[in-house]
Amino acid sequence: MRCLLIFGTRPEAIKLSPVALELAGRQQFRVQLCATAQHRELLDQVLGCFGIKPDYDLDLMRPGQSLAQTTARVMQGLERVLRESRPDIVLVQGDTTTTLCGALAAFYERIPVGHVEAGLRTWDPAQPFPEEMNRVLTSRLATLHFAATEWAAANLLKEGVDAARITVTGNTGIDAVLWVRDRLEEGSLGGWSGASLEGTRKLIVVTAHRRESFGAGFERICAALARLSERDDVQIVYPVHPNPNVQGPVRRLLGGRRNIVLAEPLEYVPFVDLMRRAWILITDSGGIQEEGPSLGKPILVLREKTERPEAVQAGTVKLVGTDPDRIVNEAVRLLEDQAEYERMARVHNPYGDGRASARVADAILSFFEKNPRSGRAL
The missing domain is CATH 3.40.50.2000 (Glycogen Phosphorylase B;)
Incomplete structure (x- = not known):
């Protein structure tokens, strides 16, 4: 199964890197990565930590770009990537311009979309701006919704999302931070x-x-x-x-x-x-x-x-x-x-236990087992 992960900012890379490593470790997946480089300097800092190199690096950001200009450039770049890579599913994360563009570009190509960290809401389009509307619109485009918590899943249900398409996974960012913490404590990674x-x-x-x-x-x-x-x-x-x-x-x-x-x-x-x-x-x-x-x-x-x-x-x-x-x-x-x-x-984290990425991978496999013709068809 061909799986394309699209990210553009450091938070996206942090939260998708554990997913990429989990998928790559399973023989059922062929993983490809696409970076839009929405935040060039901050994004590059993360990838080396996890040993990840994008298969496609669009490097689209320019100084002083407006949101509309960024959106247009990302959409055009992703169209080429999707037509060349022809994935069975696209994964996006969070609520950035890249997230929305990745979901919309995949929708235009009739490719299923998995949204990691789905269902976050403030119910105020201006806070945060433009992220709230980015994630609301991404939910309308997504085929699979990976919610970090039961609260996020409940938000999706209120919006009419099919419960069968929602999986409560925990947050993949917790997978990442615990992975790094353990290596800092054992001395295999250098810190501040x-x-x-x-x-x-x-x-x-x-x-x-x-x-x-x-x-x-x-x-x-x-x-x-x-x-x-x-x-x-x-x-x-x-x-x-x-x-x-x-x-x-x-x-x-x-x-x-x-x-x-x-x-x-x-x-x-x-x-x-x-x-x-x-x-x-x-x-x-x-x-x-x-x-x-x-x-x-x-x-x-x-x-x-x-x-x-x-x-x-x-x-x-x-x-x-x-x-x-x-x-x-x-x-x-x-x-x-x-x-x-x-x-x-007190150490109490409602967002996960470090196993979110494994649950994402399991949910994707389960979906395609139940819907074997879903690749490149919504």
Whole structure:
């Protein structure tokens, strides 16, 4: 069975790499990989870690492209790839422009689509933008839906998706982070090699890149981090996303401040190492909301809404938005209140057990056994 995995950003590569390795290890599959390189630098950092090389590298991103321009370029590039590779099924992951384009391009070629991490919803088209609509539309195009949780599966059922086409797998990102963690602990992978981390200070690891926070939102986030950096008991490490809308305010407002290290975007393995050594994670990343609980870390999320409510309900994640007072107050509580810290830091991950990729592979095989004529026909 020919299976084409399409990805364009680092989070997609992280979450599809365990799936690619699982499929490649089974004799029933012939696996091919296509990178659109929606995030060129960040994507390249991940692939070497898992020993993965794309069969097709479209390298489509150009500086200053609009969403419409990116969409058009990805669609045109994928049409050629699909007609050349002629897969029996296409796998896409998540909610990026590449995700939607991969599903739509496969639909146009009448190729079944499997959507990894299906069913996430905020029910607000503007939060996050454009990801919410990307994943909603991808669900309309997909043949198989691999939901990370029962909540995500329930969302799909509400939208009329056939229950027989939904599999609750857990999240493949947990497969990836546990794979890396184990190799860091055994010493077969190298970790963080940047600025010295002072063991007497509590490490706060920050990431922020969401489009809806561009402008005033990032200024408020930076104001909160500046206030936290005045404490003598913390060290803040912030790998800064390359987008100019992020680099500008972060470098201007936080550059040169004591107790803050502004790092270049990190490769995946050093970043997992940072997370496992952190006291608190402050982020707007969806992936980190899933990974942090696996590592026993409390997470403050720089968003007002999340499509991943399970960790909020479990108590390991808090939504703080971009209000400086809320960010600072919640961070200080975790720095000073040991009971509150231990309550949030307990190792409880509602997103998976490290076996999600195997469940994805099993579900694909089961579908084709029941529907042997489904390849290249919806």
